[in-house]
Amino acid sequence: MAVGAFAKVMTTLLNSTHVHNADTLIRLVRSRPPGVPLLTVSNHMSTLDDPLMWGFKDFPSMDAKLARWVLAAEDICFKNRILSYLFRLGKCIPVTRGGGIYQEHMNEALDVLSGGGWLHTFPEGKVNQEDAPVRRLKWGTASLIVRAPVTPIVLPIVHSGFEKVMPERAFYGRRPPLPLCMKDIKIIIGEPMNLDLWSLRQTASTMSYKENLNNLGWPITYPDGLNEAAQRWLFVSISDRIRTAMERLRSFEIKITLGSRKTE
Structure with a gap:
């Protein structure tokens, strides 16, 4: 509650925040079908994006x-x-960078989805404060989607402005001691993604894998029996779809920003 109150003060009182399609996120958080997990994904602009x-x-x-x-x-x-x-x-789950998608804590994240909970990830893997396209996504998020017993509702989100609230190199090359105020924040919430996992799994299982891959020793998935090469194809395919959805939202956010500047 304390952290939530802090987030309210910073986002609604001390900064100017505009949210597109907020009702979709609120509805899915409050009243999605019982047992259906929610997986939100977003870009990562600062250490204070969450909360x-x-x-x-x-x-x-x-x-x-x-x-x-x-x-x-x-x-x-x-x-x-x-x-x-x-x-x-x-409600933070630790992940070890470079620990792989089958590390122990990823199983904890999978338990959240298995219980119908809400999990948020930053699939870029690290803070990126540049005004640039969404980076190539890590495979961890895609692996959770594939491994979840009930396919989660995947909701993409893109935001800007938090990099101004907590810039990485504002004071002598470091973050400021306290968050900055009077900044413009935009949060663009998309629509739930339509990921046809059955078709993607079928394609992955029927493809030919004659490439020399650096085998990481991943277990064969159950019950579809996908080997490591098939899993890699599947994770790349899902990650690319999520990145494309996020990039569309980023382009929409740019149009909104340019439109507001012309109005001014």
């Missing part, structure tokens, strides 16, 4: 039961016992 992006008007940011679970970098958010305790209270 600030959930602080906009009318969003239930102070309801702990409705709050998202989120993947968080172990080397940043779980440096010591105190931080680990606080971030765990905040």
Whole structure:
């Protein structure tokens, strides 16, 4: 509740925030079908994207039961016992960079989806404050979609402005000691993606794999029996679809920004 209140103050009072299609996210958080998980994905502009992006008007940011679970970098958010305790209270799941998609904590994220929960990921894998296209996505998010017993509702989100609230190199090449205020924030929420996993799995299972791949020892998936090469194709295909959806939202956000400037 305290973090949610902080997000409300920063996002709605101390900064100017405009949200497109907020009703879709609020509806899916509050009243999606029982047992159906929600997986939101977004670009990563600052270390405060989460929780600030959930602080906009009318969003239930102070309801702990409705709050998202989120993947968080172990080397940043779980440096010591105190931080680990606080971030765990905040429903954060540690992930080890370079630990692979089958690391232990990814199974914890999978448990959230298996229970019909809401999980948020930053599939770019790290903060990127450049005004540039969405980077190539890591495969972890796609692997969770494939492995989940009930296919999650995948909702893409793109935002801008948080890089101004918490710039990486504002004060002597470092982040400011406190978040900055009076910035313009835009949050563009898309529509649920239509991922035909059955067809994608069928395509992956029938493709020929004669390439020399660096085998990582991934287990064969059950029950479709996909080997590592087939899984790689599947994860790349899903990741590319998510990235394309996010890039469309980013282009839409640019049009909105240019339109508002012309109006001014």
